[in-house]
Amino acid sequence: MKSINLSLDYLEINESCFLKFVLLSMVSIVLIGTGNIATHLFDTFSLYDATHVIQVVGRSQESLSYFSDKVDTRLLTNQIKEADIYIVAVSDDAIPEVSKKLKPLKGLVVHTSGSVAMTALLSNNIGVFYPLQTFTKGKKVNFKNIPICIEAEKSANLKTLSSIAEVISDTVYNITSEQRKHLHLAAVFVNNFTNYMYAIGNDICDINNVPFDILKPLIKETALKIEGLSPLDAQTGPAKRDDIETMQRHLGQLKSRNQQKIYKLLSESIQKKYGKKL
């Protein structure tokens, strides 16, 4: 029995390697979009033989200028090439409209959005290829460290997506549209709202003539701390300690009524969260 099991395993491994080889050697990509994500994806796919971008499609010649000396470029709806995967990397609002404009395509059509349902795409083969990261224009990123959330209706399509995702990233997750919706909401808190906390910190420093740079090592350590500790265990500060005197003094220091409201609401929330545990 043991030897049969072993040989089956062996066959399975070889079959999966063979499939991967066939898929990877075949993946041709058309990028639809010319913004931040499209540019970062183009640069990243260009690093590997297995992911070949054969065309970039944009809405204006100007938006295509970065790509035009590197790859075939086309205006939307004009002579789109046949490819294995079409990656629609446009703003959330534009996805349905761009999807409508694409003529019926044989290949797999995916979008890159965190908050739009897969079914917003109108095609026979649809999916999602969502790199969960904040992209800055002109700042190189290493996709190896960026989680890619993939989804597809058909299992063969999921396999294709998984193959190209695994080429560029070390962490690939199968995530449903429902899960992705919540992941995107969580990302608003840990990315957008966190950055807004930095902005308020910066304001307070500016008003009081203190260089914001002093706070940057603290900001970095706060982010790194939760690598080994849950945010629940990492919480510190006057609200966690129920230090009423310090909180009152802080409220008095804040000049902006809006910042006072934020300080109060967040402190009360932290107090409630930890108070219940006592």
Add this chain to the structure above:
Amino acid sequence: MKSINLSLDYLEINESCFLKFVLLSMVSIVLIGTGNIATHLFDTFSLYDATHVIQVVGRSQESLSYFSDKVDTRLLTNQIKEADIYIVAVSDDAIPEVSKKLKPLKGLVVHTSGSVAMTALLSNNIGVFYPLQTFTKGKKVNFKNIPICIEAEKSANLKTLSSIAEVISDTVYNITSEQRKHLHLAAVFVNNFTNYMYAIGNDICDINNVPFDILKPLIKETALKIEGLSPLDAQTGPAKRDDIETMQRHLGQLKSRNQQKIYKLLSESIQKKYGKKL
């Protein structure tokens, strides 16, 4: 003229080196306190010849156990050694009480708090030695990257503080009690409240069966992004874009009324901030 100027510069440089040498070769330290900051400071001072901890003072034998085989230890008020600097590294509330209990000391007495005024210390020579960082028990820190904010009434004392701060850290700032008060408030936003944003993100993931780990690279990048970009310029997300539809959907997704309130207040604040700029 030129040669006279040069030789004066030369003299000045040598004088400052000599002063530094004299100060550094003389600095003996008594640490009062046995918590996180005291432990991290003890470990760090022990790395250098110039900063010699001669005694650690605590409120109980148990709290002194980490130090007792490494250095002379004493219970508070008992036979405190003569030293150049006494560092009171206890909780904010305890600073006045501990300060009262110390017999009149010749050396410089400083505390390590971000929010307590220097004058809370009752002694002839007082100051502040505030390392601006979040310390985790058992997690080694590299003080070289931690900004140290120093303050003293007398300029000779400030020089002494500056000398030992520069031994352990690459960034030392002269910060008044007034500035430090605001810096500490800004730190509550970028550290405590930011960590609470992580906690809400974690909650949303847990409830919806998505691993929180997917968000960790985003959290790291959000913190690193402001190295080269102001938080004002780094802001992204539905509130910044005034994307009402996404914000409404997000509010519908949140199960907790408190989290809804936070989402609403922060989104409205971001909208106002960027709306005014249009």
